[in-house]
Amino acid sequence: MQQTVQQQEFALHDGDFRKIANLVMETTGIVISDRKRAFISGRLGRRLRTLGLSGFGDYCRLLESDAGDAERLMLVNAITTNHTAFFREPHHFEALAANVLPSINAAQGQRGGRLRIWSAGCSTGEEPYTLAMLLCEQSAQLADWDVKILATDLDTNVVAHAAAGIYDAERVESIPGNFRKKYFTAQADGRGVMGEAVRSLISFAPLNLLQGWPMRGPFDIIFCRNVVIYFDKPTQRRLFDRYADMLKPDGWLFIGHSESLLSVTDRFKLVGRTIYRRIK
Incomplete structure (x- = not known):
């Protein structure tokens, strides 16, 4: 019922939908098909109410105006799907500890x-x-190492949430007990705060993967999981080519469970379950 009322309040006509979809594609590489129309209408309907606009035509004119830069960022934040969890796809983290880190350690051959x-x-x-x-x-294996993790996302809201390092009780409870005891501090309201030993390893920053990358690299490992499913094949090819350039020779790439590099790039070799190594 609420969806019907919202659709009546802000009708998303074909022309406005195409304008929004094209803008999102040009800005982020995310493909919005027609079956996503109801989703887009629902997410952006909130923005129209917040802005006091009468319809999507007015919203498109705002996006296209010189004053639309800030709203284009809000548009991206509004439509981005952010589904994640601690230790999601656990086989990746098992492989990291059992195979990847020992391999990197052996290759460097030094403390x-x-x-x-x-x-x-x-x-x-x-x-x-x-x-x-x-x-x-892995502190014993990585003793005296210079270790840093760069964490980026297109959505500025989720980057701010991540940098704060505070999670609701149900999120924290999903973490294995030994990790939870070591690396979280419980608050009175049941939420958990990530400990400084972990936070100090990570730098968070907003980043659009389709635009310029300020970091130089090279990286030993890149995790890009459940991201490229929203991109078309040409965008995927360009992105994975850039990842290969940013990785060390033989560097490791982890992608999502529903993703594949088959017919996308020949610069990686499959070495495990959605785990790849750069070969060229």
């Missing part, structure tokens, strides 16, 4: 090495914090 990891599409931070907890658990 005091350097390790750089990029969590691209970090959402509210559960992925990079999981990585940081695992690295803390």
Whole structure:
């Protein structure tokens, strides 16, 4: 009923929908198909009410105006889907601890090495914090190493949430008990605050993957999971080519469970379940 009322309040006509979809594609690479029309109408209907606009035509004119820069950012934040969890797709973290980190350690062959990891599409931070907890658990193996994790996302709201490092009780409860006891501090309201040992390893920043990347790299490991499913094939090809350039030779790439590099790029070799290594 609420959806019907909202659709009547703000009718999203074909021309306005195409304008919004094209703007999102040009800005972020995210493809919005017609079946997403109700989703877009619902998410952006809130923005129209907040802005006091009478319809999507007015909203499109705002987006296209010189004063529309700030609203284009709000548009991206409004339509971005952010589903994540601590230790999501656990086989990746098992492989990281059992195979990837020992391989990097052996390749460097010395104490005091350097390790750089990029969590691209970090959402509210559960992925990079999981990585940081695992690295803390490997302190003996990584003794005296220079370890840093870069965590980026298109949505500025979720980046701010991640940087705060505060999670609701149900989120914290999903973390294995030994990690929870070591790396979280419980608050009176049941929420958990990420500990400084973990937070100190991570730098959070907003980043549009389709635009310029200010960091130089190279990275040893890139996590980009459940991100490219929203991109078309040409955009995926360009992105993975840039990832290959940003990785060290033989660097590791982790992608989502429903993603594949088949017919997308030949610069990586599959070495595990949605785990790849750069080969060129």
